[in-house]
Amino acid sequence: MRLLVARCEIAYHGRATTSLALGDRVILFKDDGSLCVHADRGYKPLNYMPGPTSVSEDGDVIRVYRAASDETLVIVVHEVLTDERRELVDEAVLEHDGAERQWHLLLERAPEAIEVGLVVLERERFTDTGPIDLFCRDADGRTVVVEVKRTRAVAAHVEQLSRYCERVDRDPAHKPCRGILVAPEIAPQARVMCEARGFGFVELDFGVLKGEVAPELTLFE
């Protein structure tokens, strides 16, 4: 990686157009051709470019071009504060936990967290309107479609659940199915929509669920 700290101006042209007046920034040129420009504020880069790119340098002008998307970044360097190259060895991949997929796995092990008597028939059941998170049957033998959200549920998610239920209802064997939205929180409007459409909402916290269902999986204390 090339680590350039410099007082510079930057212009980007591609999907949008940006320009950045003179200032001090840290610029990371990575070995895969990607780069990002950071000032001393905010965690997001001021400018960036995914790899692969071609980087050319002409005096104090660095031009980065990404042919795949016809994007150009031009850096005009006014003063170099640091310019060093470092070999960074990193074979690790980021292990991720708490993604929606994991909710599905946990809920499959503990469907009673959603409702007593619920049985998960299928997880990630694919339909032509999209994948149904949990395809279930309730204590009364009725088909239940469960849509899981790891963040606050909003109107669009209720729409999503509606589509799935409508799709399932096209099969007389399942009609009329029930819909349940599972999330740690729900927006007021989404709650109203749920009630209007007869859907259930179950408030579930991932940390709590994991602790109850699979305490052996709990890392970080």
Next chain:
Amino acid sequence: MRLLVARCEIAYHGRATTSLALGDRVILFKDDGSLCVHADRGYKPLNYMPGPTSVSEDGDVIRVYRAASDETLVIVVHEVLTDERRELVDEAVLEHDGAERQWHLLLERAPEAIEVGLVVLERERFTDTGPIDLFCRDADGRTVVVEVKRTRAVAAHVEQLSRYCERVDRDPAHKPCRGILVAPEIAPQARVMCEARGFGFVELDFGVLKGEVAPELTLFE
């Protein structure tokens, strides 16, 4: 800004949970409390934290806590390759030429690019279902709702246009309004939806439009 290059392990716990095994990374600790962790590939950080945070250091363990969202990042430093502090002065703000906004402005100047005889009555007309990009009247005096997309139009965009048209149709003075989707490209399914709902689709390339309508605005070349 503190610029730490180190061989380290990292754990994050907050909205999700991640862990990252030993590897060499560049870590930027910014003065506003935000930080980001970069390996030598990809333009996105492996981990990050928005400011403000409190950073505490205990031996080779750096703990970053963000109270606002109860998120924690723990860095276990195994080997320090570089650890320096730099004063970076940057008063500049990123000038951003929002693409969609430009489309609206250009189309307001040249509605005939969409349809002969079209007149733009209002741009960004706010309704309780969201903002209508271009609220227009056609050559026959009918109300027209135009939804502009700067990328390929997909099904969700047709849904969006539907909602706006339904909203406009609630007013007898405008009913029945027409809907037109404007984009550089449209997905096959979205095209079918447009036809099924009687919406028009106009294929427009921004570069071409800009060249025709406002060549004086063309920068970079």
Next chain:
DNA sequence: ATATACATGTCGAGG
């Protein structure tokens, strides 16, 4: 390739 949904999405505008 096309379509869909997830993301530690983030960000900003309007009500």
Next chain:
DNA sequence: CCTCGACGTGTATAT
């Protein structure tokens, strides 16, 4: 606050 839509969204996955 809440809601919604844009983003230089990016990314993964299934058809």
